Amino acid sequence: MTTFATKQEKKALIERLNVFTAFALGAISAIVVWRLALAFLPADAELSPLFTREDKITLLSMIAWFIGFMTGIGALIGPFRWVQGKDLSHEENMFYAGKDMGIKRYFRYTTDHKVVGIQYLVITMVIFGIGGILAMLIRTNLGKPGGGWIHPQAYNSIVGTHGIIMIVGTIIMVTGPFGNYIMPIMIGARDMAFPRLNALSFWLIVAAAIPLIWAQFIGGISTGWSAYNPLAGQAPLGMDGYIMFICIFAISTMVAGANITTTVVRMRARGMTWNRTPIFIYGVVASVALALPAFPVFFLSQVMSGMDRALGTSFYNTALGGSGWLYENLFWIMGHPEVYVILIPAVAALMEMAPVFTRRPLFSFNVAVMGIAGISGLSILVWAHHMYMSGWAPLLSAPFMLTTELISIPTGMLFLVLVGTLWRGRLWMTVPALSIFALLWNFMIGGITGIYLSDVPADAFLHGSMFVTAHFHYTLMGAGLTGAIASLIYWFPKMTGKMLNKRLTWIAFWLTQIGFNVAFMGMFFVGLQGQPRRVEAYAQIFSKGNLITTIGAYTIMVGMLVLLHAVISSWRSGIKAPMNPWQAKTLEWTVANPVPLENFEVLPTVTSDAYGYGKASS
Amino acid sequence: MSDLRSPEQSYFQSKWWKRKDVREVVVLWIVFTGLIGYFSTKFQNIAMGKPASETMENVIHLITTFTWASSPVAGFVAALAVEALIQKRHHGDNPPPEADHEISSSPRATALWLVISALLCLFALVVGLIALQKDDQALLDRNAIHVNVTGQQWAWSYDYPGSTGVRSNVLHLPVDQPVLFHVTSKDVKHSFWVVQMGVKIDANPGYVTETAVTPNKIGIFDIRCAELCGLLHAYMQNKVIVESKADYEKWLASQPDTGHTTWKAEGASS
Numbered sequence: 001m002t003t004f005a006t007k008q009e010k011k012a013l014i015e016r017l018n019v020f021t022a023f024a025l026g027a028i029s030a031i032v033v034w035r036l037a038l039a040f041l042p043a044d045a046e047l048s049p050l051f052t053r054e055d056k057i058t059l060l061s062m063i064a065w066f067i068g069f070m071t072g073i074g075a076l077i078g079p080f081r082w083v084q085g086k087d088l089s090h091e092e093n094m095f096y097a098g099k100d101m102g103i104k105r106y107f108r109y110t111t112d113h114k115v116v117g118i119q120y121l122v123i124t125m126v127i128f129g130i131g132g133i134l135a136m137l138i139r140t141n142l143g144k145p146g147g148g149w150i151h152p153q154a155y156n157s158i159v160g161t162h163g164i165i166m167i168v169g170t171i172i173m174v175t176g177p178f179g180n181y182i183m184p185i186m187i188g189a190r191d192m193a194f195p196r197l198n199a200l201s202f203w204l205i206v207a208a209a210i211p212l213i214w215a216q217f218i219g220g221i222s223t224g225w226s227a228y229n230p231l232a233g234q235a236p237l238g239m240d241g242y243i244m245f246i247c248i249f250a251i252s253t254m255v256a257g258a259n260i261t262t263t264v265v266r267m268r269a270r271g272m273t274w275n276r277t278p279i280f281i282y283g284v285v286a287s288v289a290l291a292l293p294a295f296p297v298f299f300l301s302q303v304m305s306g307m308d309r310a311l312g313t314s315f316y317n318t319a320l321g322g323s324g325w326l327y328e329n330l331f332w333i334m335g336h337p338e339v340y341v342i343l344i345p346a347v348a349a350l351m352e353m354a355p356v357f358t359r360r361p362l363f364s365f366n367v368a369v370m371g372i373a374g375i376s377g378l379s380i381l382v383w384a385h386h387m388y389m390s391g392w393a394p395l396l397s398a399p400f401m402l403t404t405e406l407i408s409i410p411t412g413m414l415f416l417v418l419v420g421t422l423w424r425g426r427l428w429m430t431v432p433a434l435s436i437f438a439l440l441w442n443f444m445i446g447g448i449t450g451i452y453l454s455d456v457p458a459d460a461f462l463h464g465s466m467f468v469t470a471h472f473h474y475t476l477m478g479a480g481l482t483g484a485i486a487s488l489i490y491w492f493p494k495m496t497g498k499m500l501n502k503r504l505t506w507i508a509f510w511l512t513q514i515g516f517n518v519a520f521m522g523m524f525f526v527g528l529q530g531q532p533r534r535v536e537a538y539a540q541i542f543s544k545g546n547l548i549t550t551i552g553a554y555t556i557m558v559g560m561l562v563l564l565h566a567v568i569s570s571w572r573s574g575i576k577a578p579m580n581p582w583q584a585k586t587l588e589w590t591v592a593n594p595v596p597l598e599n600f601e602v603l604p605t606v607t608s609d610a611y612g613y614g615k616a617s618s
Numbered sequence: 619m620s621d622l623r624s625p626e627q628s629y630f631q632s633k634w635w636k637r638k639d640v641r642e643v644v645v646l647w648i649v650f651t652g653l654i655g656y657f658s659t660k661f662q663n664i665a666m667g668k669p670a671s672e673t674m675e676n677v678i679h680l681i682t683t684f685t686w687a688s689s690p691v692a693g694f695v696a697a698l699a700v701e702a703l704i705q706k707r708h709h710g711d712n713p714p715p716e717a718d719h720e721i722s723s724s725p726r727a728t729a730l731w732l733v734i735s736a737l738l739c740l741f742a743l744v745v746g747l748i749a750l751q752k753d754d755q756a757l758l759d760r761n762a763i764h765v766n767v768t769g770q771q772w773a774w775s776y777d778y779p780g781s782t783g784v785r786s787n788v789l790h791l792p793v794d795q796p797v798l799f800h801v802t803s804k805d806v807k808h809s810f811w812v813v814q815m816g817v818k819i820d821a822n823p824g825y826v827t828e829t830a831v832t833p834n835k836i837g838i839f840d841i842r843c844a845e846l847c848g849l850l851h852a853y854m855q856n857k858v859i860v861e862s863k864a865d866y867e868k869w870l871a872s873q874p875d876t877g878h879t880t881w882k883a884e885g886a887s888s
Contacts, residue, residue: 152849159846224846230823231806231848318824324807325822358702360717367728389809389844390820391801391827394754401746405739412691412735416728419695422702424639424721426714429707437699444695448688451742452681457749460829461677461816464809464844528665530813532844535852539840545665583713614720 014077014092019107022072022203026210029068034061055310058218058237062211062244069207074109078196097195099597109203111195114595117181118495119202121488124176125564127169132560134162139519139553142546147537155536157220157238164225164242165212168249170476171291171338172205173484174345179260179284182491185588185595186278188269188604193262197255204252208245215241224534226335229316229327233308243306250299257288257295269587271606278586278610279368283348286376287341293380294337301330325392332383340379342476344372346483347414347443350436353490354418356584357433358425361611368417374410378403388456389463397456404454411447415440430582431505435486438513442478446471449524467527470520478516485509485563492570493577497593501574504566511559519552586610630719639705643697650700651693658685667814670835670860673756674816676749683745687738756830762796765789769801769808769821772850774841783875789841789858792866796832809845812858818844833860 037057044053070076081087088096097112098105105115106122137158141148150158184192192198215221219236232239264285268277304315305327314320316327348368355362362368381403388397418436427433449471452458462468492500526545531538538546580589587606591599634640659682669675708714756762766777767789778784791797801810803821811818812831819829833839843854861869 147852152852156846156849156851222848228807228845231846234806234848318822323824356713358717359714361720361722363721364723364728366723389818390807391822391825397750398747401750402743405743405746408739408742409732409735412731415695416731419698419702420724420727423698424705424717424719425702426717427702427705427707428714429709437703440695440699444692448684448692451684451688455680455684455742455746455749457673457746457753457816458677458680458684460753460818461674461813463818464811525661525665528662529667530811530840530842532811532842532852534846537852581711611722612720614717 014074014095017072017074017077017109018104019073019206022069022074022206025072026065026069026207030061030065033064037061052310052312054237055240055306058240059244059306059310062214062240065210066207066244066248069210070203073203073207075200075203077109096199097191097597109196109199111191111199112597113180113184113192113195113198114495116198116202117177117179120172120176120180121495123202123205124169124173125567127165128173128560129564131162131166131169132557134158134165136553136557138162139550141536142538143550145538145540145543145546150536152536153222154220156222156224156534157216159534160221160224160227160242161212161216162225164221164245166476167225167338167342168205170342170480170484171253173342173481174349174487175256175260175284175287176202177495178280178349178487178491179256179288179345181495182588183260183281183284184263184267185494185591185599186586187264187267187272187281188587188600188606189263189267190598190600190603192259193266194259197259201252201256201259204248204255208248208252211241211244211248213241215239215245226331227305228331229305229308229324230318232305232327233317239309240306243302243309246302247299247306250295250302253288253291253295254299257292260288261285261292269604269606275365276606276609278352279362279365279372280345280348280352280586282369282372283345283351286348286372287345290337290344290376290379291341294334294341297330298334298338301327301334304330325387325390328387328390328392329383332386333380335386336383337376337379339472339476340375342480344375346480346487347439348372349487349490350432350439350483351414351417351421352586353432353486354421354436355611355613356490356582357428357430357436358421358613359428360421360425360614362417363420363423364417365609365611367413371410371413371417374413375407378407378410382407385454385459388459401454401456405451408447408451415444430489431502431509432486432490434509435482435489438482438509439479439486442474442482442513442516446474446478449474462527464532465527466523466531466533469533470523470527473516473520473523478520482513485512488567490582491588492567493581494588494591494593494595496571496574497577498570498574499577499581501566501570504562504569508559508563508566511562512556513559515552515555515557515559517552519549519556522546522548522552584610585612639701642704643701646697646700647690647694649693650696651690654692654696655686655689658689668835669816670814670837670839671816671831671833673753673831674814676752677816680745680749684742687741691735691738753830756796756832757798757828759796759798759830762798762830763792764798764800765791767799767801767810767821768804769810769843769847769854770804771806771848772843772854774808774810774843774854774856778870781870781873784870784873785876786873788856790866790869791833791858791860792863793833793836793860795863796830798828798830800826800828802826806847807845808843808847808854811842811844812839813842814839815858820845833858836860836862 037060041053098110098115141150215238219238221238221242223232223235264281307313308316314322316322316324351368384396384400385404453462489500489505522545526542531542577593579593587604662681666678764779768775776786776789801819801821803823808821810821815831817829817831819827837860839858841856841858
C-alpha cells in the first residue's frame with residue numbers, strides 16, 4: 001500500500017482523501033461561495049418577496065458545501081478517471097475496498113459493503129440519539145398544560161427537526177446497516193453490484209447532515225417535517241437547510257435503491273431462484289424499489305420549494321397562480337410509499353427470524369411475498385388519504401378510501417405468515433423472538449387505528465390530532481423500530497464478531513416496549529379528546545394524557561440508554577460469537593467471523609430454501 | 619389409539635377440532651375478542667366525551683363499529699400469540715430441538731384468512747361510504763344558514779352573510795339549525811376544526827372550502843386549528859356558542875356593523 005502510494009502523485013491523492021479533507025474542503029467551499037455571493041449578488045428588485053437574496057446566498061453556500069464535501073471525500077475520483085479515459089487499477093480498487101486498512105477505512109470513501117453497513121449502523125444510532133433527545137425535549141415541554149419553557153419558535157423547530165431526522169433514521173435503519181452488510185452475503189455475493197455507489201450513498205447522508213444542522217442556527221425548521229407551503233415560503237432561512245437536506249438525502253436513497261435492486265436481481269448465488277431467496281431480501285428490495293419512484297418526487301417538490309423562495313417562482317404561491325395543494329400532492333406521493341419503505345424491511349426481517357426462533361419452516365412463503373408485493377403496489381395509490389380534509393378533491397375521497405382500506409388485506413397476509421410460523425413451533429425465548437410478539441401487538445394497534453383514519457367521516461374528527469401522531473408512532477416505531485432492534489441483536493454477532501449482552505438487551509426490550517405503549521396510549525387518549533398535533537401548549541383537560549405520555553417517553557429513554565450501553569460494551573468487550581450462534585440456515589452464517597474481505601472464497605451454490613427446519617412427523 | 623404412535627403422530631392423526639391447542643385457542647379467542655372490544659370502546663368513549671352534533675354521533679358510532687369489527691381479528695392474533703408463548707418455551711444459549719413438523723403452508727387456512735379479511739375490508743368500506751354520503755348530503759341542505767370562516771395567523775373570524783355586516787371572533791350558532799361553513803385563509807394553511815361536532819376542513823389561501831353540520835346541543839364548544847400554521851398555532855383556538863334560535867337572533871341583532879363587507883363565498887346561495 002505505501003509502496004504504490006509513493007510512486008505516483010495521483011495515487012497519493014486517493015490515499016490522502018478522508019472525512020477530514022472532506023469537511024475541510026466543504027467548509028472552505030461554503031465560505032468562499034458565501035463571501036462571493038455576498039459581494040456580487042445584486043440586491044432584490046423591490047417587488048420580490050422577503051428573504052430572496054438571503055435565500056440565494058444560503059442555498060448557494062450549501063450547494064458549495066455539498067460539492068466541496070463530496071470532492072474532498074473522493075467521490076469524484078472515479079468519474080474523473082473515466083473522463084480521462086482510464087479506470088482505477090486493481091490495487092487502487094483494493095485500496096478503495098479498505099484492504100488491510102484497519103479502523104481508518106471507516107473514515108474514507110470505502111467501497112466494501114461491510115464497511116458501509118457498519119457506517120450506516122453507527123450513523124443510524126447517532127440519528128436516533130439526536131432525534132430521541134429532541135423527542136425528550138418535546139415531551140418535557142408538554143409535561144404540563146399551558147405553554148412550556150421552550151419558546152414557540154424553537155419548539156416548532158424541534159418538532160420539525162425531530163420529525164424529519166426520525167423519518168430519515170427509520171428509512172435507513174434496516175436497509176442501511178443490514179441491507180448493506182448482510183444482504184450481499186445472504187444472497188451469496190462478494191460485494192454490491194456498484195461498490196462505489198454504495199460508498200456514495202452513505203457519504204451523501206453525511207453531506208446532507210450539515211445543512212440540517214446549519215438550519216438550526218438560521219431560524220430552524222419551524223414548519224413540521226412536512227414543510228407545507230405556503231408556510232414554508234414564509235419560514236426563515238432554516239427552510240433552505242431543510243430543502244438542501246432533502247435533496248441530498250433523496251439522491252442518496254435513489255442511488256442506494258438502484259444499487260440494492262441491481263445487486264439482488266443480478267448477483268444471487270447459483271441456484272438461488274426467487275423461490276429460494278430469503279424473505280428478508282424481498283423486504284429490502286420492496287423497500288428500495290418503492291423508494292425509487294418516490295424519492296425523485298420528493299427531490300422535485302423541494303427543488304420547486306427552493307425556487308419559490310430564492311428565484312421568485314410561484315409553483316406553490318396562490319397569489320401568483322400556484323397552489324399549496326400541488327405541494328401536498330407531491331409531498332404525499334413520496335410520503336405514503338415512504339412509510340412502507342420504512343415498515344416492510346423491518347417486518348421482513350422479523351419474518352426471516354421467525355423460523356429460526358421457532359425451529360420450523362416459514363409459514364406460507366408465497367403469501368409473504370404476495371403480501372409484500374401487494375402492499376408495495378397499493379402504497380403508491382393511497383397518497384391522497386393525507387388530504388381528505390384539505391378540500392383539494394372531495395370527489396376523490398371515496399376512491400382513496402377504497403385503496404387505503406384494501407391495504408389491510410396484504411397487511412393481513414404478513415400477520416398470517418407470522419402467527420402461522422409461531423403455531424406449533426419450538427419457541428426459543430430470545431429478544432428477537434419476543435420482538436415478533438411485540439411487533440404483532442404494536443402493528444395490530446397501528447394497523448387498526450389506520451382503518452379509523454382511512455375512513456373519511458371519522459378522519460374529519462381525527463385528522464391533524466394527536467391520534468394521528470400516536471398511530472404512526474405505533475407503526476413506524478412500535479413495529480418498524482422493534483424490527484430494526486431485533487435485527488441488530490440477530491445480526492450483531494456477524495457484524496461485530498461479538499454477542500450482544502443478553503440480560504441488558506432483555507431489560508432494554510421490556511423498558512422500551514412498556515414505555516412505548518404507555519406513551520402512545522396516552523397520546524391516543526388526548527387525540528380522541530381533541531388535542532391537535534404539533535402544539536406547544538394545550539388545555540387543562542389534556543393534562544392527564546400528556547403527563548402519562550411524558551412518563552412513558554422517559555421510560556423509553558431509559559430503555560434506549562440501556563440498549564446503547566449494551567451495544568457499546570458488547571462491541572468493545574463482549575463474548576466472542578461463534579460462526580452461527582442461532583443455528584440459522586441462511587448464507588451469511590456460513591462465513592467466518594470476522595467476515596473476509598470478499599466474503600466467500602468459493603461462491604456458494606444453493607439447492608433449497610433457507611427454512612428447512614422441523615422433523616417430518618410421520 | 620395404538621401405543622406405538624408417538625404423541626406427535628397421534629396429534630396429526632386426530633381431528634383438528636379435537637386437538638388441545640386448537641381448543642385453547644378458541645377459548646382464548648373468545649375471551650380476548652370480548653376484552654379487546656370492551657376495553658377499546660370504553661377507552662374511546664371516555665376520551666371522546668359527549669357529541670354536540672349528529673355528525674359527531676356518527677363518528678363515535680363508526681369508531682365503535684370498527685373497533686368491534688376488528689376485535690375478533692386482534693383477538694385471534696392475540697390468542698395464537700399467547701398459545702405460542704405458553705407452549706414449549708425454550709431458554710438458553712443453544713437452540714431447542716426442531717419442531718415436530720415441517721408444515722410450510724396451508725392453502726385452506728390461507729384462503730379462509732384472505733376471504734375473511736376481504737369481507738372485513740368490504741364491510742369497513744361500505745360503512746364508511748354510507749357515513750360519507752350523509753356528510754356529503756349535509757353540504758347540499760337548502761335550509762342551511764351560511765357562515766364564512768376566515769383563518770389568519772393566529773385567529774379565526776366569522777362573518778354572517780345575510781346579517782348587517784356582523785363579524786365575530788367567537789362563533790355563534792342556533793341549535794338544531796343546519797349550517798354551512800365557507801372556509802378560507804388570509805395567509806397560510808389552517809384547518810378549521812369544530813371539535814365536539816366532528817367536522818373539519820382546511821382553510822386554504824385563495825380557495826374556499828366547505829363543510830356542514832347541524833349542532834344539536836346548547837352549550838359552549840371548542841374550535842381549534844388542526845394544521846401547523848406557524849409560531850402561535852397552539853393558541854389558534856376559540857369557542858363556538860350554540861344557543862336557542864331566539865337567543866341567536868337577539869345576539870345577531872345586538873352586534874354592531876363592523877364595517878366589514880361580508881365576503882360572498884363561491885357557492886354561497888343566500
